[in-house]
Amino acid sequence: MTSTHSLHLWLLPLVPFAGFLVNALLGRRFPRALVTAVALIATLIPFLQVLGIASQFSSLSLPHLEQFGTWIAAGSFHADFTFALDQLTLVMLLVVTGVGFLIHLYSAGYMAHEDGYWRFFAYLNLFMFFMLTLVLAENYLLMFVGWEGVGLASYLLIGFYYTRDSAANAGKKAFVVNRVGDFGFLLAMFLFIAHFGTLSFSSIFSQITAHPELHGGFLTAIALCLVLGATGKSAQIPLYTWLPDAMEGPTPVSALIHAATMVTAGVYMVARTHVLFDRSPLALSTVAIIGTATAFFAATVALVQTDIKRVLAYSTISQLGYMFLACGVAAYSSGVFHLVTHAFFKALLFLAAGSVIHALSGEQDMRVMGGLRKKIPVTFWTMTMAVFAISGLPPLAGFVSKDEILYHAFTAPGPGKLLWFVGLFTAFLTSFYMFRLWYLTFFGENRAEKAAAHAHTPASSHHAEVDEHHHAIHESPWIMLGPLAILAVLSVIGGWMGWPEGLGGGNWFGHFLAPALASQHVAEAGSNSLEVTLALISTLVALAGWFLAHLFYFAKPELPEKLSVSLRAFYNLLLNKYWIDELYGAVVIAPVLFLSRFVLKGLIDTGVINGGSYAAAYTTQGMGAIVQRLQSGNIRSYAGWLALGAAGLLLLTYFGFGAHLSLR
Incomplete structure (x- = not known):
């Protein structure tokens, strides 16, 4: 029932939307300081409101619903403007508003010299509006509004440098690929209406719970349609190809999309719909297999990438795969836990990469970096915390959440141990390619001075004005370093709230989410010694990845070149990303273009439609000529x-x- 105690949840998305309207309509005339103030206030107010909600959360009757009217009413079907709050919603709100505010703050420094400054912050606020709508929605239709909205906002932000073809094409690619996934989401909604007569979460889940005999069948069909939508939004196989190209947007956009908002929407949707997925073992297995395959696949591609942001992009795809793996073995709270810790260290990685790019006046190629450790020490130490965290080294945040996922995979029935092994090997690859990035960027010979002197903006998408001041390698301003410091602390201690009981912790995070994400699938009970053993193995694997990266890129830096020559075919396979984009181009895009250009346009448009209109015109003209002879005068x-x-x-x-x- 709708709560009589209002938390004014409608303010959470409305304030960023007001910021969007102000900057979009008037920002062109505003000084940059005012544009910044509007954008930051529009993001800070929701964050403070969420903190206020969290402070009184224990006294609320959950789920807390606030209804603002009926949207659609047709016979027995109706869809309301209703927001819902429970444990999962609160976690997502804290991540979206907290990390989102830090990214807005960082952007004020990073984008200080860019044209279209007001437009950039208007788009950021619009993104926050739609993401908060998605998280707060109490029904699939309202969630779909936020779902489509973040797709629109990402299109605008990825294509921010719209005068460059690469940026414009990347924005269009993200938009089109996500429409494929959204088709699955739409089909799922139609099936919900057909079988349950509603799109309300509480109504659908209560009907499923009231009928324990419902398993598989149409529930599996609905779940698989939702999985298709999730693979598009969360960049999983086969709809992951848009995310690496999203690097064409400004670096803060990459942090916002990859860390705290859009790409986590698919994981959130699966976790939110866990009651449905619990009744479909096939759908759960599909989620687990897709997640594991994507995690491994993307990690292999990240091994050889040379653009610092592209390495992080494939890293995001891989880490999202871990979240899908967790959901696929019904460890939903573990998947959400990794979503939270990933928001900390991945936002830090992208923002620190932006600080490196800023220091080098726009250079993104790691091959011409190096020796930056003493040049930009704050960026170095903060990024170091993120690298250690994502590599799975204890006791940092990434170790805690990733180890919990691997433990649940190992103890899951069926192919759980195989999934665990692939996930473990992926953890080794993750450690290797992240320390590779670390060594190439901050250690070795100082190639950065030369890089900064020859950097040029068109290839790097940052800072249109490269003057003599910018050529000197320089640390970022504190408005950029402040968010890095906060995220570095969270990357270290952010996982402690979910420290597993088997490792001597209380797993407060898991217990907190339990009422919202309780699953009927209980993993095979494992002993504390088993969890300690698996944690030790994962730690040794992470250290092995670090050791190999240290050997290749610090102790003996000539080895990678020799290895790439001796394994040229395999190296080219990874460097060209398995030629998946080219395969899609030949198998999907080319036939569609042929159909639209030659069949539809040539045969239907020109032959039938134009031919019919010409025939009608000539017939009328001929009849007119005959009649004209009759009327000779x-x-x-x-x-x-x-x-x-x-x-x-x-x-x-x-x-x-x-x-x-x-x-x-």
Whole structure:
């Protein structure tokens, strides 16, 4: 029932939307300081409101619902403007508003010299509006509004540098690929209406709970449609290809999309719909397999990438795969836990990468970096915390959440141990490619001075004005370093709230989420010694990845070149990302273009539609020419036609009368 105690949840998305309207309509005339103030206030107020909600959360009756009217009413079906708050919603709100505010703050420094400053912050606020709508929605239709909205906002932000073809194409690619996934989401909504007569979460889940005999069947069909939507939004196989190209947007956009908002929407949707997925083992297995395959696949591609942001992009795809793996083995709270810790260290990685790019006046190629450890020490130490965290080294946040996922995979029935092994090997690859990035960027010979002197913006998408001041390698301003410091602390201690009981912790985070994410699938009970053993193995694997990266990129930096030559075919396979984009281009895009350009346009449009219109026009023109001869204006011609007509009538009358007599 709708709560009588209002928390004014409608303010959470409305305030960023107001910031969007102000900057979009008036920002062009505002000084940059005012644009910044509007954007930051529009994000800070929701964050403070969420903190206020968290402070009184224990006294609320959950789920807390606030209804603001009916949107659609057709017969027995209705969809309301209703927001819902429970443990999962609160966690997502804290991540979206907290990390989102830090990214807004960082952007004020990073984008300080960019054209379209007001437009950028308007888009950021719009993104926050739609993401908060998605998280707060109490029904699938309202969630779909936020779902589509973040897709629109990401299109605008990825294509922010719209004068560059690469950025414009990347924005369009993200938009189109996500529409494929959204088709699955739409089908799922239609099936919900057909079988349950509603799109309300509480109503659908209560109906499923009230009928324990419901398993598989149409529930599996709905779940698989939702999985298709989730693979698009959370960049999983086969719809992951848009996310690496999203690097064409400004670096803060990458942090916002990859860390705290859009790409986590698919994971959130699966966790939110866990009651449905629990009744479909096939759908759960599909989620687990897709997640594990994506995690491994993306990690292999990240091994050889040279653009610092592209390495992080494939890292995001891989880490999202871990979240899907967790949901696939019904460890939903573990998946959400990794979503939270990932928001900390991945936002830090992207923002620190942006600080490196800022220091080098726009350079993004790690091959021409190096030796930056003493040049930009704050960026170095904060990014170091993020690298250690994502690599799974204890006791940092990434170790805690990733180890919990691997433990649940190992103890899951069926192919759980195989999933665990692939996830473990992926953890090794993650450690290797992240320390590779670390060494290439901050250690070795100082190639950065030369890089900064020859950096040029068109290839790097940052800072249109590269003057003598920018050529010197320089640390970022504190408005950028402050968010890095906060995220570095969270990357270290953010996982402690979910420290597993088997490792001596209380797993407060898991217990907190339990009422919202309780699953009927209980993993095979494991002993504390088993969890300690698995944690030790994962730690040794992470250290092995670090050791190999240290050997290749610090102790013996000539080894990677030799290895790439001796394994040229395999190296090219990874460097070209398995040629998946080219395969999609040949198998999907080319036939569609042929169909649209030659069949639909050539045959249907030109042949049928245009041919039909031409035939009608020529027929009318011919009839007009005949009629024109009748209307000549010549009296003799009229008399002749009159006589001819009279003769015709007489003949018709005569033969018609004769025929009538013969019939009689």
